[in-house]
Amino acid sequence: MAKDKKKKPMRPKALPPKGFRDYxxxxxxxxxxMLSQITEVYHRYGFDPLESPAVETxxxxxxxxxxxxxxxxxxxxxxxxxxxxxxxxxxxxxxLARVYSQFRNDLPSPYRRYAMGPVWRNEKPGPGRYRQFYQxxxxxxxxxxxxADAEICSMLSDTLEAxxxxxxxxxxxxxxxxxxxxxxxxxxxxxxxxxxxxxxTIDKFDKVGEDGxxxxxGRGRLDASxxxxxxxxxxxxxSAPVIAFLTSKGLDASAxxxxxxxxxxxxxxxxxxxxxxxxxxxxxxxxxxxxDRVEIDPSIVRGLGYYTGPVYEAELTFEILDNKGRKRQFxxxxxxxxxxxxxxxxxxxxxxATGVSIGVDRLLAALREKGRMTTVAKGPVVVTVMDxxxxxxxxxxxxxxxxxxxxxxxxxxxxxxxxxxxxYADKRESPVAVxxxxxxxxxxxxxxxxxxxxxxxxxxxxxxxEWKAQPAQIKINRADLVDEVKKMIxxxxxxx
Amino acid sequence: MAKDKKKKPMRPKALPPKGFRDYxxxxxxxxxxMLSQITEVYHRYGFDPLESPAVETxxxxxxxxxxxxxxxxxxxxxxxxxxxxxxxxxxxxxxLARVYSQFRNDLPSPYRRYAMGPVWRNEKPGPGRYRQFYQxxxxxxxxxxxxADAEICSMLSDTLEAxxxxxxxxxxxxxxxxxxxxxxxxxxxxxxxxxxxxxxTIDKFDKVGEDGxxxxxGRGRLDASxxxxxxxxxxxxxSAPVIAFLTSKGLDASAxxxxxxxxxxxxxxxxxxxxxxxxxxxxxxxxxxxxDRVEIDPSIVRGLGYYTGPVYEAELTFEILDNKGRKRQFxxxxxxxxxxxxxxxxxxxxxxATGVSIGVDRLLAALREKGRMTTVAKGPVVVTVMDxxxxxxxxxxxxxxxxxxxxxxxxxxxxxxxxxxxxYADKRESPVAVxxxxxxxxxxxxxxxxxxxxxxxxxxxxxxxEWKAQPAQIKINRADLVDEVKKMIxxxxxxx
Numbered sequence: 004m005a006k007d008k009k010k011k012p013m014r015p016k017a018l019p020p021k022g023f024r025d026y027x028x029x030x031x032x033x034x035x036x037m038l039s040q041i042t043e044v045y046h047r048y049g050f051d052p053l054e055s056p057a058v059e060t061x062x063x064x065x066x067x068x069x070x071x072x073x074x075x076x077x078x079x080x081x082x083x084x085x086x087x088x089x090x091x092x093x094x095x096x097x098x099l100a101r102v103y104s105q106f107r108n109d110l111p112s113p114y115r116r117y118a119m120g121p122v123w124r125n126e127k128p129g130p131g132r133y134r135q136f137y138q139x140x141x142x143x144x145x146x147x148x149x150x151a152d153a154e155i156c157s158m159l160s161d162t163l164e165a166x167x168x169x170x171x172x173x174x175x176x177x178x179x180x181x182x183x184x185x186x187x188x189x190x191x192x193x194x195x196x197x198x199x200x201x202x203x204t205i206d207k208f209d210k211v212g213e214d215g216x217x218x219x220x221g222r223g224r225l226d227a228s229x230x231x232x233x234x235x236x237x238x239x240x241x242s243a244p245v246i247a248f249l250t251s252k253g254l255d256a257s258a259x260x261x262x263x264x265x266x267x268x269x270x271x272x273x274x275x276x277x278x279x280x281x282x283x284x285x286x287x288x289x290x291x292x293x294x295d296r297v298e299i300d301p302s303i304v305r306g307l308g309y310y311t312g313p314v315y316e317a318e319l320t321f322e323i324l325d326n327k328g329r330k331r332q333f334x335x336x337x338x339x340x341x342x343x344x345x346x347x348x349x350x351x352x353x354x355x356a357t358g359v360s361i362g363v364d365r366l367l368a369a370l371r372e373k374g375r376m377t378t379v380a381k382g383p384v385v386v387t388v389m390d391x392x393x394x395x396x397x398x399x400x401x402x403x404x405x406x407x408x409x410x411x412x413x414x415x416x417x418x419x420x421x422x423x424x425x426x427y428a429d430k431r432e433s434p435v436a437v438x439x440x441x442x443x444x445x446x447x448x449x450x451x452x453x454x455x456x457x458x459x460x461x462x463x464x465x466x467x468x469e470w471k472a473q474p475a476q477i478k479i480n481r482a483d484l485v486d487e488v489k490k491m492i493x494x495x496x497x498x499x
Numbered sequence: 500m501a502k503d504k505k506k507k508p509m510r511p512k513a514l515p516p517k518g519f520r521d522y523x524x525x526x527x528x529x530x531x532x533m534l535s536q537i538t539e540v541y542h543r544y545g546f547d548p549l550e551s552p553a554v555e556t557x558x559x560x561x562x563x564x565x566x567x568x569x570x571x572x573x574x575x576x577x578x579x580x581x582x583x584x585x586x587x588x589x590x591x592x593x594x595l596a597r598v599y600s601q602f603r604n605d606l607p608s609p610y611r612r613y614a615m616g617p618v619w620r621n622e623k624p625g626p627g628r629y630r631q632f633y634q635x636x637x638x639x640x641x642x643x644x645x646x647a648d649a650e651i652c653s654m655l656s657d658t659l660e661a662x663x664x665x666x667x668x669x670x671x672x673x674x675x676x677x678x679x680x681x682x683x684x685x686x687x688x689x690x691x692x693x694x695x696x697x698x699x700t701i702d703k704f705d706k707v708g709e710d711g712x713x714x715x716x717g718r719g720r721l722d723a724s725x726x727x728x729x730x731x732x733x734x735x736x737x738s739a740p741v742i743a744f745l746t747s748k749g750l751d752a753s754a755x756x757x758x759x760x761x762x763x764x765x766x767x768x769x770x771x772x773x774x775x776x777x778x779x780x781x782x783x784x785x786x787x788x789x790x791d792r793v794e795i796d797p798s799i800v801r802g803l804g805y806y807t808g809p810v811y812e813a814e815l816t817f818e819i820l821d822n823k824g825r826k827r828q829f830x831x832x833x834x835x836x837x838x839x840x841x842x843x844x845x846x847x848x849x850x851x852a853t854g855v856s857i858g859v860d861r862l863l864a865a866l867r868e869k870g871r872m873t874t875v876a877k878g879p880v881v882v883t884v885m886d887x888x889x890x891x892x893x894x895x896x897x898x899x900x901x902x903x904x905x906x907x908x909x910x911x912x913x914x915x916x917x918x919x920x921x922x923y924a925d926k927r928e929s930p931v932a933v934x935x936x937x938x939x940x941x942x943x944x945x946x947x948x949x950x951x952x953x954x955x956x957x958x959x960x961x962x963x964x965e966w967k968a969q970p971a972q973i974k975i976n977r978a979d980l981v982d983e984v985k986k987m988i989x990x991x992x993x994x995x
Contacts, residue, residue, distance in 0.1 A: 015558040017600035017845045020585050023552035025598050031548035047901055049879035049908030049927075052527035056519035056631050057553060057587075057617065058575070062511040079554070079585070081577035089516050089575070091553075102521050104513035111926040113911045121553065135552050146911035150890050154909070157898075282890070289891040290898035349513045383545035394646050394778070395785040402653075402786035405543055412545030413650070415609045415642035423608075430607040431545075 022128025023135055033376050034137065034367055037166050038119055041139050041361060044162045045117040048154065050141045053116040055098040057123075061088035063101040065348060079125045079134075091123035095140040096345065096358065103144050103356075104349035113145035119363070133364075140339075142358025144346065149279045152177075152313040152341055153286035155359045159317045159337055160296045166366065167375040168319060176300035177315045179280050180340070182248070183304070185273015186266055189244045190237070200235045201245065206304050208249050216249060217242060244268065251301050256284045259299050279313060312341030315359065319369050333369050337361040382431035384411040384488055388418035389440040396444065400437060400484055407485045409492070428454055434492045437484070438476075451487055452476040455495050518624025519631055529872050530633065530863055533662050534615055537635050537857060540658045541613040544650065546637045549612040551594040553619075557584035559597040561844060575621045575630075587619035591636040592841065592854065599640050599852075600845035609641035615859070629860075636835075638854025640842065645775045648673075648809040648837055649782035651855045655813045655833055656792045662862065663871040664815060672796035673811045675776050676836070678744070679800070681769015682762055685740045686733070696731045697741065702800050704745050716741060740764065747797050752780045755795045775809060810836035811855065815865050829865050833857040878927035880907040880984055884914035885936040892940065896933060896980055903981045905988070924950055930988045933980070934972075947983055948972040951991050 019025065026034070042052070061080055080090035092098050095118045103114055119139040128134055141158065143151045156175050163173045183205070187198055204219045211219065218224035220242040223234035244266050251262035260281055267273025280299055287297050303316050319333035339359030346354040370376050384404055386397045397413045404411035414424045428436045438450040457475035479487040515521065522530070538548070557576055576586035588594050591614045599610055615635040624630055637654065639647045652671050659669045679701070683694055700715045707715065714720035716738040719730035740762050747758035756777055763769025776795055783793050799812050815829035835855030842850040866872050880900055882893045893909045900907035910920045924932045934946040953971035975983040 014845055014847060015561060015597075016556070017559065017597050018556070019552055019559075019597070019601075020554055020556050020579065020583070023554055025552070025602075026550040028547045028549075031550045035548075047904070047906050049881075049906060051524045051927075052531075053524075054522040054527045056515055056521070058516055058519055058619070058631065060512070060514070060516050063513065063515075065511060079577065081575065083516065087516070101511075101513050101515070105515075106521075111923055113923075115908070115911070123554070135554065143911050147913060148890065148911060150894060150909060151911045153894070154911075161901075285891050286894045289895045349510055351510060385545075394644070395781050398646060398649070398782045399785045408543070410543050410545060412611070413646060415611070415639050415644060415647045415650075417643060427607055427609075431547075 020134075022126075022133055024133055034363065037367060037370070038137075038139060038363065040165045041162050041363075042117060042119065044158060044165050045139075045141045048141070048158050048161075050115045050117040050143075053099070053102060053118050054120065055092070055095075055102055055118065057091055057121070058089050059092055059098055059101060061090045063349075064090055064092065064097045077125055079123050093124055094122050095120070095138050095360065096142070096342070099140075099142055099144070099358075100345040100349060103354070104346055107350070113143050113151075115141075115143045117141040137363035139361045139363050140358055142356060144356040145354055146357065147355045149282050149313055149341075150286055151357050152279075152315070153283040153290075155339060155357060156283065156297045156315050157287060157290050157292045159315065159359060159361075160292055162361065163317060163336075163366075167370055168373075170295060172321045172373075173296075173317060173319050175297040175315060175317050176303045177280065177283060177297065177313060178299065178301055178303040179276040179313050180310050181272050181276025181279065181312060182263055182267060182301070183276075185268075185270035185276055186244045186248045188270040188272060189266070189268040190241045192237070192241070197235060201237075202304065204235060205245065205249065208302055213246060213250060217246060220245060248301055252299075256294065256299050259301070260284075263301065276312075283313060309342050309345075310340035311343045313357070314338070314340035317361075321373065323372050333372065335362075336366045336369060381410065382428070382433040384409055384435045384437060384492075385424070385428040385431065385433045386411065386413045386437040387421065387424045387428075387439075388414050389421070389438060390444075391418050393439075393444070396439065400439075400449070403485055404488060407489070409485070409488060425452075425454075429458070434495045435488050437488070439481075443478075447481050448478050449481050449484060450476055450478055451484075451491055453491050453495055516630075518622075518629055520629055530859065533863060533866070534633075534635060534859065536661045537658050537859075538613060538615065540654060540661050541635075541637045544637070544654050544657075546611045546613040546639075549595070549598060549614050550616065551588070551591075551598055551614070553587055553617070554585050555588055555594055555597060557586045559845075560586055560588065560593045573621055575619050589620055590618050591616070591634050591856065592638065592838070595636075595638055595640070595854075596841040596845060599850070600842055603846070609639050609647075611637075611639045613637040633859035635857045635859050636854060638852060640852040641850055642853065643851045645778050645809055645837075646782055647853050648775075648811070649779040649786075651835060651853060652779065652793045652811050653783060653786050653788045655811065655855060655857075656788055658857065659813060659832075659862075663866055664869075666791060668817045668869075669792075669813060669815050671793040671811060671813050672799045673776065673779060673793065673809060674795065674797055674799040675772040675809050676806050677768050677772025677775065677808060678759055678763060678797070679772075681764075681766035681772055682740045682744045684766040684768060685762070685764040686737050688733070688737070693731060697733075698800065700731060701741065701745065701798075704798050709742060709746060712745060713738060713742060744797055748795075752790065752795050755797070756780075759797065772808075779809060805838050805841075806836035807839045808837035809853070810834070813857075817869065819868050829868065831858075832862045832865060877906065878924070878929040880905055880931045880933065880988075881920070881924040881927065881929045882907065882909045882933040883917065883920045883924075883935075884910050885917070885934060886940075887914050889935075889940070892935065896935075896945070899981055900984060903985070905981070905984060921948075921950075925954070930991045931984050933984070935977075939974075943977050944974050945977050945980060946972055946974055947980075947987055949987050949991055 078090045078093050080088055083089055099116065117140060121135050122138050123135050126134060156177055159175050164170060187201060192198055192201055204216055208216050215224060219232065219234050220237045221234045224232050226232050247266035251259055251266055253259040253262055260277055263277050284299065303314055315338065316335050317337040318335050321333060322330045323333050325331050337359060341357040343353060343355045346356060386400050388397055401411050401413045414427060416423065416427060418424065425436060433454055436452045436454055438452065443449055453475045460475050574586045574589050576584055579585055613636060617631050618634050619631050622630060652673055655671045660666060683697060688694055688697055700712055704712050711720060715728065715730050716733045717730045720728050722728050743762035747755055747762055749755040749758055756773055759773050780795065799810055811834065812831050813833040814831050817829060818826045819829050821827050833855060837853040839849060839851045842852060882896050884893055897907050897909045910923060912919065912923065914920065921932060929950055932948045932950055934948065939945055949971045956971050
């Protein structure tokens with residue numbers, strides 16, 4: 004019987020859904036401050052803000068099969084009363100395609116917008132992997148010229164420096180899908196499935212290296228676990244352009260470009276891609292972005308299905324220790340490229356577009372890793388409650404402090420235990436506590452206590468006499484409250 | 500056959516789900532700027548930010564029946580892979596109760612947090628009624644004293660003034676649920692259903708007036724449509740305290756309080772409520788918040804189920820014209836109160852809490868109504884493309900302008916039609932367009948055009964000669980680009 008009762012717990016669990024988390028205090032402040040640094044750069048580059056809803060129709064988000072009973076692969080989706088499927092957005096690009104298609108007659112052309120906000124992924128959560136996270140995007144829709152791509156590369160560079168990543172600690176790498184298509188053309192690989200296999204293999208270059216790619220393009224390869232991975236089945240001659248492509252990075256941009264030329268042979272699309280990379284390089288140089296900030300890198304592939312031209316990625320190049328204590332580069336915090344087909348889904352017309360997305364949480368993590376987030380949580384001045392029938396007096400002090408622009412509050416808990424009030428002030432990282440007992444009130448004075456100094460001193464002081472003589476707590480005239488608190492806060496900041 | 504084909508349209512509709520909308524440019528900027536004004540006040544009052552996820556478990560959100568197959572009354576909800584129900588939060592208070600219960604051992608006590616962000620309601624959308632909207636809340640959890648309530652009233656007042664509602668155009672009204680309970684006690688109404696009927700009737704006071712309430716508490720009343728509304732069935736004597744309560748507002752707070760005393764008779768809970776209102780009044784007065792900002796108003800009832808003590812509401816008192824052209828007060832933009840039971844759901848322990856929620860979109864609408872949103876959308880300087888093979892030159896100008904902190908961009912559309920470039924600049928509300936053809940390039944000059952002035956002049960100018968002589972477009976040395984553009988922008992701003 005007792006068991007039966009336990010089956011239905013009376014109290015709900017105080018937990019968020021799996022893979023979701025809360026952000027407190029400084030975390031929120033730091034992210035907001037980073038978002039405003041990013042949007043300041045986006046704004047300077049001429050982009051305008053757009054905020055679309057968190058919810059879209061599944062139809063508009065696309066990518067899902069209409070005949071699947073519950074089209075929720077990767078997204079959180081549900082049916083409305085009238086049976087229409089809705090879903091939480093999984094990125095900010097799909098909503099942009101919907102918005103642009105809906106309002107294209109009223110929007111300026113090109114349409115340049117930035118957007119920031121959470122996106123949701125219905126994926127298996129893991130350590131550090133959450134199902135809601137922030138993105139901050141900028142896109143130009145209706146811009147055929149690669150000048151729009153070049154601009155995004157310089158904007159990425161400016162943005163990283165604006166949030167506090169110094170030059171030398173990051174690199175924006177650019178490639179072009181057309182060059183890849185040229186390589187495929189030169190190889191004579193026309194079968195789409197085989198093309199996909201080749202692209203997947205290229206994506207493994209970072210892990211398996213030149214020899215690995217050569218084996219995987221040919222007969223196959225024994226991987227580290229001892230399993231044999233079947234190869235794509237190409238001849239050495241067919242594979243040669245891929246190897247040439249992957250190893251084409253030269254000492255400078257012009258060396259890389261001429262190596263790429265060799266890799267694409269006579270392919271028109273390949274040569275067009277290389278010409279575009281060259282233009283991007285010229286535009287970057289003209290704007291003063293050298294190879295210490297932006298470089299052509301043939302190993303950048305990115306989201307194979309989606310992009311149709313230049314692709315770019317911002318990588319943080321400094322080393323961190325991974326979970327297992329091994330050094331590794333921090334890696335990518337942002338990426339994007341040209342996607343000319345997304346809007347066509349809605350309108351039937353070709354609309355060239357290019358854009359970038361910054362992984363806000365990853366970038367924040369990087370800045371914390373580097374110790375560049377120095378926001379000091381500054382708690383409020385806490386006016387303590389000595390006599391609970393004199394709340395009016397304490398509230399008056401709080402008002403005076405606030406009116407002078409000082410963050411302040413009266414202690415709002417049960418005032419019975421005075422120790423709890425000081426503990427509260429410590430936990431809030433308050434700079435100053437204000438104390439006024441009956442005697443002080445009668446004499447027109449109040450005591451103010453420098454809490455940071457007090458904590459340091461209390462570690463050193465041993466006797467009651469010393470405690471009383473210590474300068475962390477001083478008596479002041481009630482009339483001088485605001486001025487004296489200001490002085491104490493300023494002193495505390497100097498010490499820091 | 501043709502009909503059959505039409506059944507399955509190939510293209511998705513470019514529309515958001517019903518009841519959702521997009522926010523462009525200035526709308527986003529204005530809301531963000533208002534949110535930061537609000538949070539600046541919340542911060543000064545000592546509240547810390549909290550950001551909880553958009554998604555909670557249905558269990559934690561509460562209010563839903565566990566035996567309903569699809570517990571989505573009023574919320575957007577769906578089942579996770581493991582059959583657990585999740586939902587989009589419908590306010591910011593339910594998530595706070597979950598967060599506080601989860602982290603109560605680590606959080607300072609009292610816990611004072613502010614939160615802002617969208618909330619979602621699965622309600623029938625209507626004109627101006629959206630299913631996603633912003634709230635901005637502040638709450639103190641673990642504060643038994645009504646000083647916490649008083650503080651929220653003064654904070655509301657400061658917040659409204661900070662965002663641009665002048666004193667005299669708003670009023671924060673306070674009441675106390677305990678006084679209401681005292682009235683019910685005095686009436687001898689103990690049946691819960693009848694109590695609810697009485698409370699519902701009180702809520703109609705604004706609409707039907709004193710006589711209407713008297714009738715509705717008694718036998719009933721013929722309403723405007725001619726329908727007869729059954730009454731609660733109380734005697735005149737039983738109704739008397741309600742009427743006394745509703746008409747107890749006096750010329751000043753002390754008159755109101757003594758009228759209320761008469762209305763609650765000897766009820767302990769009623770007298771306690773009045774004493775609390777008295778304390779709130781004293782604290783407000785001590786902080787300098789007079790009856791021109793905060794007043795006791797017995798007609799404020801608010802969300803009957805939820806509140807257990809003081810309740811408050813911020814109303815904008817200026818008049819606007821409604822849909823039918825009739826004058827009416829703008830009405831409530833914010834409300835809140837003391838809710839001592841929400842956290843008990845999770846913890847089983849009494850945790851006193853009080854807080855406020857600002858309806859951000861309504862407040863924004865009010866400020867626009869009053870013409871107090873004067874954000875001038877300032878578009879980027881547009882560097883036009885005269886020769887498409889000199890993108891590098893134009894990009895260089897853009898970089899110089901950006902490096903000088905000027906919002907600027909190169910025209911990114913197809914440059915063939917130069918008129919389209921100037922139309923684009925106009926649509927973006929650009930202050931200045933930069934033009935450099937081949938001749939100018941050869942002579943080291945560029946032309947810059949004051950677009951606002953140009954638009955004004957073009958309305959007045961009739962001949963080509965006049966057009967050429969007009970000062971909206973001037974020739975400058977290429978080397979002076981940044982300085983001259985700065986001057987032109989400054990001039991344009993002076994004219995405004």
